Amino acid sequence: MKLTHGREDRKSNRGADNFTGGVWQDTLLDDPEGGARVYAVYFEPGGRTHWHAHEGGQVLYVTTGEGRVGTRDRVETLRPGDVVHAPAGEEHWHGAGPDSVLHHVAVSLGATRWLGEVAREDYERG
Numbered sequence: 001m002k003l004t005h006g007r008e009d010r011k012s013n014r015g016a017d018n019f020t021g022g023v024w025q026d027t028l029l030d031d032p033e034g035g036a037r038v039y040a041v042y043f044e045p046g047g048r049t050h051w052h053a054h055e056g057g058q059v060l061y062v063t064t065g066e067g068r069v070g071t072r073d074r075v076e077t078l079r080p081g082d083v084v085h086a087p088a089g090e091e092h093w094h095g096a097g098p099d100s101v102l103h104h105v106a107v108s109l110g111a112t113r114w115l116g117e118v119a120r121e122d123y124e125r126g
Helices: 120-124
Strands: 023-031 036-043 051-054 058-065 067-071 075-078 083-086 092-096 102-109 112-116
Touching: 058 067, 058 092, 067 120, 092 102
Parallel strands: none
Antiparallel strands: 023 036, 036 102, 051 092, 051 112, 058 083, 058 102, 067 075, 067 092
């Protein structure tokens, strides 16, 4: 067992290559052997991931703010307490709404395949 107290030995990383806008993430767990990664992610208004898919799926738990999550077929609004399950291989994106920050905890299983930036038209469908 490993226990980490608070922010001990951790600092926030600014999302860059696979994000649009202001995005900060804290790695809570990175277990390459088990294939699980857990992040606390903070999005500034309009900040979002690029299109991506997870080999084993992803679960998001929204804690603060209002955001959006999109697939190739639809865009939904996210609010505190919402839980999103993206099944293995589903292409999706997620982030803050245009006028709100968003904070969520993301549990990702397996490798992540990044697919490119989300077009403004796709983001604005929300």
